[in-house]
Amino acid sequence: MQSDVTSLPLAGVRILDMSRILAGPWCAMVLADLGAEVIKLEHPERGDDTRDWGIRIGDTETAYFNSVNRNKRSVGVNLQTPAGVEIARALAGQCDVVIQNFKVGGAAKLGLAYEDLSVGRDDLIYCSISGYDPTGSEAARPGYDLVVQGEAGLMGMNGDAHQPPLKFGVAVVDLFTGMYSAQAILAALFQRHSTGRGRKIEMALYDCGLMITSYYGLEALLLGEDPPRYGNAHPSIVPYGVFDAADGPLVITVGNNAQFQRFCLDVIGRPDLASDARFLTNLDRSKYREVLLPEIHRELLARRRDDLLGKLAGAGIPCGEVAGLHQALSSPRAKEAGLVNAYDHPAAGRVDLLSPPWRFDGERLPVRRIPPTLGESTAEVLGALLDLSGERLQALKRDGVI
Helix, strand or coil, rough: CCCCCCCCCCCCEEEEECCCCCCEEEEEEHHHHHHCCCCCCCCCCCCCHHHHHCCEEEEEEHHHHHHHHCCCCEECCCCCCCHHHHHHHHHHHHCCCEEEECCHHHHHHHHCCCCCCCCCCCEEEEEEEECCCCCCCCCCCCCCHHHHHHHHHHHHCCCCCCCCCCCCCCCCCHHHHHHHHHHHHHHHHHHHHHHHCEEEEEEHHHHHHHHHHHHHHHHHHHHCCCCEEEECCCCCCCEEEEEECCCCCEEECCCCCCHHHHHHHHHHHCCHHHHHHHCCCCHHHHHHHHHHHHHHHHHHHHHCHHHHHHHHHCCCCEECCCHHHHHHHHHHHHHCCCCEEEEEEEECCEEEEEECEEEEECEEEECCCCCCCCCCHHHHHHHHCCHHHHEEEEEEEECCCC
């Protein structure tokens, strides 16, 4: 799955990824997908923690690991050894960007902090990801997605009103932090073209988790209390959400008053609802949602999903079925878009891998490298970038450094 990267947006950019688990590796994968050369530094024996999470693929990978490490090369280096730290420092000297998510102070103890690696390197872009404000009273706390989901109010805004706090289905704080971090690095790379100088970037899971609350967060501040939770319904638009037909769930999004009129007349055959003064505007429908929604639910439950989807589409109302995860990934829609690729794994046979989501000039960016086995590029990278001979590499391996 390798291909020429010269036409990709980040061709020629080299990144040292010293992060692990999800937020940092996701950030690095985003940049790798965009064409950067990403060198993933891992412990030579156990590797990234996520090599031991989820469903096993081959000898050293899992579905979790593979989801955030495509288009990278793995170099096994033991940073608990002085020689390993020196290798990391030397590799950083050959890279444009360094990404790390050690506990606050951990990089400094190893001599791998921005202040260490930027000596004589005004152009270095260095991104550190922590759990909390690195200058605040909680700087030393480890950052975990689930904890931050709780602390940032995300669990409190998720789910139905009668449910206890509910986490998101994926590690949304980690993923958003990774994306925010990638955006910051891209901005720093852009600025470096005009200034010649790099930047020190500091990202925190809690900061990003709070940002995800978005309009819900601002409504909480305006109300002075938590907004109501509506589960699969929309807090501001009615009817808008997940509804049950006779044979399964579907999504209906009535976004304006004209659509509501067509919904009542052409889809569910209820002209009385269309003319009811309580439901003429969205603000009115939101006010009287407890009156309106039971009527809509009753009508939808009496109809089959395919019939409803056809009528909704004909009325110009956005809609769709609620698919299972496997159904969505194996759907004709996903296949047509090229969002899932199968590749030959050296130990596990035929394995699926998700594609980068970006298209440039009409072409989806390629998967150039499948997720790496642990340390598979150690000799290649250290030989090419640090000019280490085979004899020296063997000595380092005997000493447990690589």
